[in-house]
Amino acid sequence: MSYSHALRRILQPARLLGPRPASWLLGLLLACACLAGPAQAARSYWDVSYDSLATTLAQQPTDVARLQTLQHLLDLRPTGPQALPLLDRLLALNQQLRTVDAQPYRSLRAGVALWQQGSADAAALDSLHAAIAGFDRVGRPIPWVLIDLAALYNRLNRLEDRRRYYEARLANYRVRGQVQNMTACYVSQGGYYRRMGDYNRTLNNILRAADLAKGYDRRLYVRELLVAGDVYAQWGNRARAEQYLSMAQREPDFQRIDGMSREYTFLSLSRAHARKGQLPTALVLADSVLAARVPDPFEQQMSRAYGLVQKSLLYLQQQQPTAAAPLLARAQRLDDSLHVPMTGKLGEFELDATWARYYTARHDDARAEQHWLRAYHKAAAAHIERLQPEYLKALVDFYTRRQQPAQAQYYANAYIRYAIAFNAAQSVFHVAQYEGERVEQAQNAQISALRQQQAVQAVRLRLSKWLLLGAGLAVALVSGLGAFIYRQLRTNRNTLSQLRDTQAQLVQAEKMAFLGELTSGIAHELQNPLTFMKSFAEVSTELVDDMDGNATPQPKDSQLRSEILAGLKQNLQQISQHGQRASSIIKDMLEHSRTGTSPRVPTDLNALAEENLLLAYQALRSQSPDFDAQLVRDFDPHLGPVAVVASDLGRVLLNLCANALHAVRERQRELELVVVSTSGAPAEPHYVPTVTVRTRRRAGRTVEIRVCDNGPGMPDHIREKIFQPFFTTKPVGEGTGLGLSLCHDIVAKGHGGTLVVDTCEGQGTEFIITLTSA
Template sequence: MKWIITLLALLLSGPLSAQYKYWETDYDSLSHSLHGQVADTTRLRVLVQLVDIIDLSELRRRRQLLPQLDELLTLNKQLKKFDDVPYQQLRIGLRLWAQDPPNPQALAAMQQAIFLFDEANREVPRLLIAMAPLFNQLRQVPARGVYFREKLAAYRLRGNKKNMAACYLALGGYYRHKGDYNQSISHLLRAADLFREFDHTHYVNEIMASGAAYADWGNTQRALYYLRQAMELENAYKIEGVKRFFTIEAISKVYLRQGRYQEALRYANMGFKAALSDSAVKAVYTAYALVQKSAVLLGMNQTEQAYPFLRRAQHLDDSLHLPMTGRVGEFELEATWAQYHDARHDYPQAEKHWLRAYQKATAARMDVLLPRYLAQLSRFYDAQGRPAEAQRYSRAYLTLADTLNAAEGAFHVAQYEGERIEQAQNAQIANLRHEQALQALRIKQRNLLLGGALLVVILLSGLGVFIYRQLQNNRRTLQQLRQAQNQLVQSEKWAFVGELSAGIAHELQNPLNFMKNFAEVSTKLMDEMGNGTSVQQNNLQQEIMTGLRQNLREISEHGLRASAIIKNMLEHSRSGTGQPVPTDLNKLAAEAAQLAYKGFRTQNPTFNATLKTEYDPELRPAPVLPQDLSRVLINLCTNALHAVQQRQQIEQANYKPEICVCTAQHSNGVEIRVCDNGVGMSESVQRQIFEPFFTTKPAGEGTGLGLSLSYDIIKKGHGGSLNVSSEVGKGTEFIITLPC
């Protein structure tokens, strides 16, 4: 079972990772990458992704996307990759929305764009999320609830989970503004479960939003549970900077509500730091951070310390015209000013700001804030001894409602969270039943194994005597085989000695016959030196001396050849001894090629050839016997030089002799090639080329042991292979393959 789960995880991890990478790509980084894209197809693909991932809730983003949409439509007109009607409609809606304030026709245009994307089966969760603040900006809050409920029903039928997640998010915010925290948290948690499959950032945001909603509902314990979970997820997913501002501010507000002022102040300061991390939205987030820090200081009775922060927040609000509610949350500057003036006993100013806060909340239809502001106004007028105004704001009703909410807040649990707990319990019960079934199966298998083991023990006991007797017979047979093996080894040794002796005798016969003949000729020449006149004797002596010198040189050369034969035979028998050491084969091949060429030039001063090298720079050191491998390479290069010299003597001016030494690293080993464009070899010669004493050189110039020795060094000494490929009149290639 475990290996099946593991296999499924491996199969699914690729697509899931690709989804996260697509939807969590940083917009600014991706937009900057357009400058390096040359291919039209690639630019079009990047532009489509920019439309998919952009956050249109900010005015600067809406204006930034317009020229990119224009380029997208221009490129698609040339390439014709898809139907771009939805993007044309999006451009119309975006131009209306990018006006300040937004054109009222923008909402209908954007809704039409989403309809066209739906018709094209195109997932646009970020575009749907951006529609929520557009409804708010145009004061169409009831229409927002109707629209997203209808879209959610349609996406459920289609199984479009990404768009469903966006609708749940928008409805969660809608119900929170209405003060329906049960529905709000249920929709936010459903959004979180869906975002978890493709977008970590929004997944964490909805966990955080659920905590903030619980805080507004009065259940601070559940609020901190979800907010701390959001912070842990932000650490796990490496979400930094201003993206953490929401969570930090929400935790600060919860601690403030609990009267834990030091913790509230610490998180308010963290909010300042997060707000300053993004230059583009620094002013907006800083305004929210200033209001929160002022509220904490007022809660700590540090009224004078709160004033500078409130003044800075007021300056930012005057320049930015921040709405009562925005993407960052509720901007409660007026209420905080009212608390400040109330603490300083400046009651006229406090009354003015409480009324402004109430009016702005009413205009924005912020049902989430209205009960609290009404309760504050009732308390304020009651404290001022103004019963008429207190009665006007329903002091008794709101005070009672506030008390009930505070008492019951600790027991408020969202409906969907209960469903999630029930689902988890059902899954746990199913797992327990599955484990129980597996346990029963294991017990049954164990009993079967025990029965089988008992049967095996009985069979083994019955076979024990037979095996013991067979073992005794095998020991006697093994002893006889060892004796026969020793005899066979001795026979093979003597056979090898006989073969080696015969080879040496055969090869030494020619140089010894030459030496004998030259010695006899020299003796006859010496006998002739005493005959003839003095003049004739002088001339004859000179000729005889010249002949003697020539004969002695021949005797010396054939003696050296006989010595070389004996040396090669001994090397043939000793090849492969020693310990391999890691060696730079490029350097070894280069040295061997140069030694062979210089040695050949010493014997043939007028000869010239082109020595080409192609060494693999990635070649790793290989464990070899350096002296033996060098001997092989020198021998192959020398043979190649002989081959190109022979062809040069035949074709002369029309021929350019070339030799090439190459190295290459492969997955299964190292390859060394020695190539030439010499006379080449026939197929019959190639079949015998590695046999001892076989040579194509003229008599007296080769022993026929060089390639045989090379073959044994590569095959037996290194566990590799030596192959030859040749064509008459075109050249020869020797290929050495060594294991890594």
């Protein structure tokens, strides 16, 4: 479906199934839905129209029915402008009936009241937490409370607390199987990672939310498809963006989207048309945002502020700054009165960046600079990682055009750091990881079905053989039956052969998928240093152009030339350093491919461990001469020779010892920084960096090598990933993420042993190698 067709559909008035149904008809429909089965009942419950339900409330014949309708209304809009009156009616009615637990609703009322005051957000957050805990205790789904709670976290600028809270809730709801609450957590986490600029995780959460919502709330499902399309468009994958936007527009519930979700739809399509250069259509959609009506007055003004900024951007894109000026002035007045946050339900509010583009078009550099800096500082304060690199690049271009190399260099360095960190979180092909997981799940399901069919066919073959044997003994009497069974056997064999061919094709497809993933990882790891080298080369070229641009030497140019030459030298050093890093990545990958190719020979593991421990220590001392560590050897004198590939196992021991020494050095530096910052006694006054290597012969032919340190240890989420290729906790440029992966392959694949890690955060880490001697 094209965008033009989508525009015609969304501009039509939202229609249900004719006029609003009478109360008895709505009750009959709800009753039929409940009788139709749990899945259909759940979907109808969350898909019902809020306005129709509110009309039905006054016509309910009994107090019990009114209480249930009040609960349903609050389930759909728990924090809206009508929430407090509805909560008061519910609590008063329940005081008579005593049929529901009132504690969660009392906490919800307290939280909503404090939130609407706007001056006690922290207290409101605590009350809403208590309400959610109460609803969880009684097992009532509250997805819209969870979704709305994210906005309160944003107002308090407690983004990390928000992420941790929803992670904990999601883990709890997975165990309980509460699909609605799981969907809400995925929606919130998608918004968090979008704010951080991590499009991969954003789409993973949004698509999971869409898949879950599809079974019970079709309007929420359509909304998440629209969000996925908008995020893919921002990421630069236009094909995926059009795919998800078209999927949303083909849904029958697309026209039922209302409120802020409808405004978001207009804005998303307007941005999509603007990116394609279809500015007239984009302007029509921006006007639709300004003309739409939202029941909540505050949300109405918010949507108008977003619409004014979007329309101003379109005028600036058409080189019409005069038309954009009054729109920006109106948006500024709304922002001054509403204090619109940088990000909300309608996306990012880029008023200052739009002002900067306006003043740039007017050649008013002073005001343009002021607004670019304000936009950047607001994005940094709000932790909107997606916008910061964009604003930094705009500042670099601005100062370069103004011929201010010092400021351009400063913001260029900041932009490069952000760009590298930003790109590190993204997929190389701009496709969400969850898309691949979907394909993998489908393939696994197909493989399981084929295996089941194969098992059934094997049973059938065995039965057919027994029948054929019996028929052979009585061939004279049952010759006809024997011929039938023989034909059936041939058919089964052909079917089994086809199944085996299909299974072989699927296995080959899995191998190719793994090869693609490995190639993607290599390209991603090489992209960072190459991007860094390219960026520094471009900055260096601009600096050289600035030097050559001064045709007539001036006395003050000498100092500027010195500064530029110093910057060039620094940039060239960085290019060389990252070129060496790319070479190191390729070297590590070649070592991956060579593991396990040499024969095993009896080796003294005690001497091998001693040699590599000293090598690692001497290497670190050459980099940090002032570093000292205590090396403890606890070797088993009765260990005896063990058949290993000495060069490969030595590489493992060298890597593990180097990592242990690096860990204790980092902990010693952290303690020294604590002493300097507090000007007092250190938290651990007798800390001595210690690395211990132990060898033991266990029962039977098992041999153990342990490398232990008293460093900072590792948290669980890092421990689970340390053996994955390309995963590293070191800063960008210091590690390739292949060391421990290579060690694991050498021990597990090259020697048939095991390599495990035992760590405790704050106490240390121990790597355990287990081998079987000859």
